Amino acid sequence: MSVNHYHNTLSLHQHHQNDVAIAHRESLFEKSLTPSDVGKLNRLVIPKQHAEKYFPLNNGGGGDDVATTEKGMLLSFEDESGKCWKFRYSYWNSSQSYVLTKGWSRYVKDKHLDAGDVVFFQRHRFDLHRLFIGWRRRGEASSSPAVSAVSQEALVNTTAYWSGLTTPYRQVHASTTYPNIHQEYSHYDACARVVTVEKL
Amino acid sequence: MSVNHYHNTLSLHQHHQNDVAIAHRESLFEKSLTPSDVGKLNRLVIPKQHAEKYFPLNNGGGGDDVATTEKGMLLSFEDESGKCWKFRYSYWNSSQSYVLTKGWSRYVKDKHLDAGDVVFFQRHRFDLHRLFIGWRRRGEASSSPAVSAVSQEALVNTTAYWSGLTTPYRQVHASTTYPNIHQEYSHYDACARVVTVEKL
DNA sequence: CGGTACACCTGAGAA
DNA sequence: ATTCTCAGGTGTACC
Numbered sequence: 001m002s003v004n005h006y007h008n009t010l011s012l013h014q015h016h017q018n019d020v021a022i023a024h025r026e027s028l029f030e031k032s033l034t035p036s037d038v039g040k041l042n043r044l045v046i047p048k049q050h051a052e053k054y055f056p057l058n059n060g061g062g063g064d065d066v067a068t069t070e071k072g073m074l075l076s077f078e079d080e081s082g083k084c085w086k087f088r089y090s091y092w093n094s095s096q097s098y099v100l101t102k103g104w105s106r107y108v109k110d111k112h113l114d115a116g117d118v119v120f121f122q123r124h125r126f127d128l129h130r131l132f133i134g135w136r137r138r139g140e141a142s143s144s145p146a147v148s149a150v151s152q153e154a155l156v157n158t159t160a161y162w163s164g165l166t167t168p169y170r171q172v173h174a175s176t177t178y179p180n181i182h183q184e185y186s187h188y189d190a191c192a193r194v195v196t197v198e199k200l
Numbered sequence: 201m202s203v204n205h206y207h208n209t210l211s212l213h214q215h216h217q218n219d220v221a222i223a224h225r226e227s228l229f230e231k232s233l234t235p236s237d238v239g240k241l242n243r244l245v246i247p248k249q250h251a252e253k254y255f256p257l258n259n260g261g262g263g264d265d266v267a268t269t270e271k272g273m274l275l276s277f278e279d280e281s282g283k284c285w286k287f288r289y290s291y292w293n294s295s296q297s298y299v300l301t302k303g304w305s306r307y308v309k310d311k312h313l314d315a316g317d318v319v320f321f322q323r324h325r326f327d328l329h330r331l332f333i334g335w336r337r338r339g340e341a342s343s344s345p346a347v348s349a350v351s352q353e354a355l356v357n358t359t360a361y362w363s364g365l366t367t368p369y370r371q372v373h374a375s376t377t378y379p380n381i382h383q384e385y386s387h388y389d390a391c392a393r394v395v396t397v398e399k400l
Numbered sequence: 401c402g403g404t405a406c407a408c409c410t411g412a413g414a415a
Numbered sequence: 416a417t418t419c420t421c422a423g424g425t426g427t428a429c430c
Contacts, residue, residue, distance in 0.1 A: 042409080042425090043425095088409095092426065101426095105411090241423070242404065242405070245421060247421085248420070248421085288406090290407090292406090294408045295409075295410085295422090296419075301404095302406085
């Protein structure tokens with residue numbers, strides 16, 4: 001059993017501070033990783049139906065959404081160990097697809113993900129801004145049997161929460177409270193409360 | 201012998217009007233072109249040490265320099281035939297590198313430059329704003345045997361001329377006879393006296 | 401639409 | 416070990 005496998009499957013029991021949070025998570029969706037998702041393209045394609053449901057970039061509203069659409073946004077997820085991962089999230093007009101770009105390759109490397117492995121996304125049931133990311137090895141069963149039952153009801157409630165707090169790349173690690181306004185990305189920090197020093 | 205080769209190696213003797221100027225040139229630096237420099241990226245990376253010595257974008261003086269840094273500037277160079285080449289010159293924050301972009305691909309195409317070929321930059325010894333660009337084929341010796349000896353000594357002598365400039369780019373530009381003010385780029389026309397109609 | 405321009409991004413290697 | 420550089424890329428906008 002590898003170190004990463006250990007963290008993935010046993011973290012529910014090992015990290016007690018996360019146990020409570022897990023009970024309050026709802027699964028959003030998961031994806032089996034393609035070779036491109038873990039390869040040199042350094043991006044994860046988010047299936048459009050999930051992207052538009054859970055991570056809307058703009059819903060046809062005016063104003064700031066324009067900038068959000070053009071520049072993308074920064075999404076933050078807590079992993080199984082409580083570590084915060086930030087990904088640039090944007091829409092590629094050329095391929096008409098939603099993608100996680102900046103930061104994604106680091107996640108792939110850190111978790112040693114291969115094609116066929118599965119990543120899944122969750123969010124806090126009550127604190128809807130709080131997002132989680134997890135993974136499991138290809139062929140492994142999902143740890144929670146209730147995973148697939150969740151989503152349809154919660155969808156409508158989530159859309160309204162995405163707004164335009166912003167933070168610069170280079171200053172992300174300068175402070176955990178993210179006081180700086182970024183010119184480029186709409187940014188919602190889903191794990192601001194998790195004090196984690198990391199490179200983005 | 202190709203047409204371009206002819207121009208390159210014989211121009212010293214063919215173009216008498218340039219002979220005087222050549223004697224008054226000092227080498228700044230040269231670069232062996234990478235595949236990317238002559239490929240589809242349409243840009244030339246200027247090694248940072250040379251860029252900051254010879255083509256400073258901001259001199260730490262504040263004010264207009266900020267705009268210069270953000271927007272880049274237009275650099276003009278005379279080639280071996282006296283033709284004026286204008287390149288957009290700017291700094292890429294993301295890669296922390298200085299690049300010639302707009303106009304560069306035209307130069308590569310015109311001179312039929314390939315990877316391994318060398319481009320070199322010179323400036324007038326007395327009229328320091330007058331810049332020159334030249335090239336030679338991969339493997340060819342520098343036309344002036346003294347060049348490499350000159351550059352080391354000249355580096356020290358030349359550095360002060362740029363950094364010690366008290367005249368901002370915009371004022372220099374305004375003092376030339378170049379009638380058109382560019383809206384986007386800080387622009388110093390190093391070959392204003394060469395009447396050349398060209399598209400940039 | 402294709403080519404160019406532009407502002408990003410990253411990995412590998414050098415320092 | 417960490418930082419810096421830069422060769423080689425990307426998507427997007429514009430013409």
